[in-house]
Amino acid sequence: MKKIISAAALLTVSLLPTQVSAFCGFYVAKADTGLFNESSQVVYTRDADRSIVTMGSDFKGDVKEFAMVVPVPVVVQKEQVKLVNNSTIKHLDAYTAPRLVEYFDDDPCAHIMYEKAMPAPAMAPKPAPAARARELGVKIEAQYTLGEYDIMVLSGQESSGLITWLTENGYKIPQGAEPVVNSYLKQNMKFFIAKVNLKEYSKTGFTQLRPIQVNYREKRFMLPIRLGTVNANGKQDLFIYALTRNGRVETTNYRTVKLPSDLEIPAYVKDKQQFANFYRDMFRNQVEKEGGAVFLEYAWDMSWCDPCAADPLSSKELQELGAFWVKPETNNMGSGAADAYVTRLHVRYDRETFPEDLMFQSTGNTENYQGRYIIRHPWQGEASCPAARDYLNRTAPKQQEEAAKNLAKMTGWDINEIRKQLPKLKKSASTTPWQE
Amino acid sequence: MSYSSRLDPRHYQLTVQTSLLLWGIWVLEFPVTGLQIAAVIGTALLTQMLFCHLFKLPYLLLSTLNTSLSVLLLLHAQGELWLAIAVGLSIASKFLLRVDGKHVFNPSNFGIVAVLLLTHDAWAAPGQWGHGLWLFLLLAGSGLVGLVGWRTMLTSVSFLLTYAVLLFLKATWLGDPWSIPQHQLQNGSLLLFSFFMLSDPKTTPAHPVGRILFGMSVALLAVWLQFRLFLPNAFLYALLALSPSVFLFNRWLNYPAFEWSKPTTKPEETP
Numbered sequence: 001m002k003k004i005i006s007a008a009a010l011l012t013v014s015l016l017p018t019q020v021s022a023f024c025g026f027y028v029a030k031a032d033t034g035l036f037n038e039s040s041q042v043v044y045t046r047d048a049d050r051s052i053v054t055m056g057s058d059f060k061g062d063v064k065e066f067a068m069v070v071p072v073p074v075v076v077q078k079e080q081v082k083l084v085n086n087s088t089i090k091h092l093d094a095y096t097a098p099r100l101v102e103y104f105d106d107d108p109c110a111h112i113m114y115e116k117a118m119p120a121p122a123m124a125p126k127p128a129p130a131a132r133a134r135e136l137g138v139k140i141e142a143q144y145t146l147g148e149y150d151i152m153v154l155s156g157q158e159s160s161g162l163i164t165w166l167t168e169n170g171y172k173i174p175q176g177a178e179p180v181v182n183s184y185l186k187q188n189m190k191f192f193i194a195k196v197n198l199k200e201y202s203k204t205g206f207t208q209l210r211p212i213q214v215n216y217r218e219k220r221f222m223l224p225i226r227l228g229t230v231n232a233n234g235k236q237d238l239f240i241y242a243l244t245r246n247g248r249v250e251t252t253n254y255r256t257v258k259l260p261s262d263l264e265i266p267a268y269v270k271d272k273q274q275f276a277n278f279y280r281d282m283f284r285n286q287v288e289k290e291g292g293a294v295f296l297e298y299a300w301d302m303s304w305c306d307p308c309a310a311d312p313l314s315s316k317e318l319q320e321l322g323a324f325w326v327k328p329e330t331n332n333m334g335s336g337a338a339d340a341y342v343t344r345l346h347v348r349y350d351r352e353t354f355p356e357d358l359m360f361q362s363t364g365n366t367e368n369y370q371g372r373y374i375i376r377h378p379w380q381g382e383a384s385c386p387a388a389r390d391y392l393n394r395t396a397p398k399q400q401e402e403a404a405k406n407l408a409k410m411t412g413w414d415i416n417e418i419r420k421q422l423p424k425l426k427k428s429a430s431t432t433p434w435q436e
Numbered sequence: 437m438s439y440s441s442r443l444d445p446r447h448y449q450l451t452v453q454t455s456l457l458l459w460g461i462w463v464l465e466f467p468v469t470g471l472q473i474a475a476v477i478g479t480a481l482l483t484q485m486l487f488c489h490l491f492k493l494p495y496l497l498l499s500t501l502n503t504s505l506s507v508l509l510l511l512h513a514q515g516e517l518w519l520a521i522a523v524g525l526s527i528a529s530k531f532l533l534r535v536d537g538k539h540v541f542n543p544s545n546f547g548i549v550a551v552l553l554l555t556h557d558a559w560a561a562p563g564q565w566g567h568g569l570w571l572f573l574l575l576a577g578s579g580l581v582g583l584v585g586w587r588t589m590l591t592s593v594s595f596l597l598t599y600a601v602l603l604f605l606k607a608t609w610l611g612d613p614w615s616i617p618q619h620q621l622q623n624g625s626l627l628l629f630s631f632f633m634l635s636d637p638k639t640t641p642a643h644p645v646g647r648i649l650f651g652m653s654v655a656l657l658a659v660w661l662q663f664r665l666f667l668p669n670a671f672l673y674a675l676l677a678l679s680p681s682v683f684l685f686n687r688w689l690n691y692p693a694f695e696w697s698k699p700t701t702k703p704e705e706t707p
Contacts, residue, residue, distance in 0.1 A: 186609070219666040247556075255464070255566035256563060257465070355618075356616050364513070364558060365559070
């Protein structure tokens, strides 16, 4: 039996330890989607009624076991489907990931403060006999092999027929899916199903399944997530990267909330594992606080970044992700494609908090936003002037305490535990009249 | 009908609107700036005074503030220009688009929809209130019922009831859990719209029967636009599309036009 990766499917990218050259400054680490187990990633490119949806898969088991069932609003023909390089989505993930930056305080006596940059199948599924499909009230609207996938688009009268057909064809449909499938069928949705064609897969030479992209015209700007909530496996993480010409994308039936950003946190969080823990716990804490909200992690014009967690995507990559309006680059700089705006949304959903599918709208909002967390290294030199003494005895401890409080507030961690991890700061021995 | 002896519902409305705007800015992080607030209120007052001067009418400014707040609560934009245009069109529509001595469109509804259709740089954000405020909005709306009476609020009530019935029927037909229509009904923008825009007695039918029928038609059209044409902010478009039918209801039911206070001039001359 194949395990179903359902609904808005499905890609996880592992945490990349890469240090990107910091051409726009002091970037030190990022919190990409690899931090979240069993998360899915979808790139949703939208322009007027054109939807280009790329669904990745981080499937790591035996590819024979891979299967995908996604409700789609139209019958998607072979020419409307293509496969995308995993590296392109990884790049988009890296570019939009929340980031950690660091600053170094300088000797207050030098009267300058500046920022230093960090270095930054053999068992191809048998086509089901059309007669059996008809008997069950299932219509095979389209059927084709593309790259390593065997794809079918199904429509049906009744969910029970469709579910029987899927079960007979080796798809393991979770219990409780029937009413949801039925609801989609009544809303005139089709089911896009994909399995791996092992023979073709071995020919591709890829070690990982490639993301599938579908392209269609449809007024509905939505992502179906309800099938994903049928399995009561707790909450799931979904990352949506929306690409538009004009500005931010937001949900219309859930609140879109900015995650806390631009706050100082203690320097020990710079450790890769600590930063991962920080981001995971901060996100969990915000989810608990805000309930059924969709979180904004990044919103930026694709032509630049500051600081960059990765270079902006090239025009070629943007076009690969469906941004057909982006013009090819005229120079050889390799990046800097303008005219595309990316919104990265992060949803942690289950049936209780997200009963409805996600509905979106694209807005004219081009205000930039990024998840950015700051480490400030205090200056620890010898005080040679009153300003430095004041800095060592007051400013630096105060900054450190503020950073600890920020961390506790964002993550829900115990402030006393955080304080234990803080370095002991140097004090200036000589007192001055204004400190007494 | 006169409210001169008790609290003017427009003051109440202004208080609720102001609290919501402050809550929106401070807690829900609405992208509304001080400059935008100044631009919207300033443009609204200037436009109102200009038209009052041209039509030789007294400067009645209270509902101008209601209109400004409606625009600020429901419409967002980059910069001030489109918000100012929205509120300018809202006020101008009161004076220029009139049938039988009454303005045809709810002013802020007209201004907001016009700007939504004209530019991509302004947008309404139906999800911005989340689902935490619905109880407050329901209570605030009920307060308005207590203040102006059931008859005035019939449009709002019949709209909400029809809308709710349609959503629950849809869920039943699809076999969806009731948590879905419940979630859809707890939308803050929907409640704000029904209590503080659809309750405007000047742009809804005067007769109670007319109000009930009008509220039901707006709900029917809104559901169709939202779930058939997949239009976000469908209720705003539904109200605009049906507003021209109000005068037909009034002629058919032959009921006197509503006035906020005892007229100092002829009723048809006080927008």
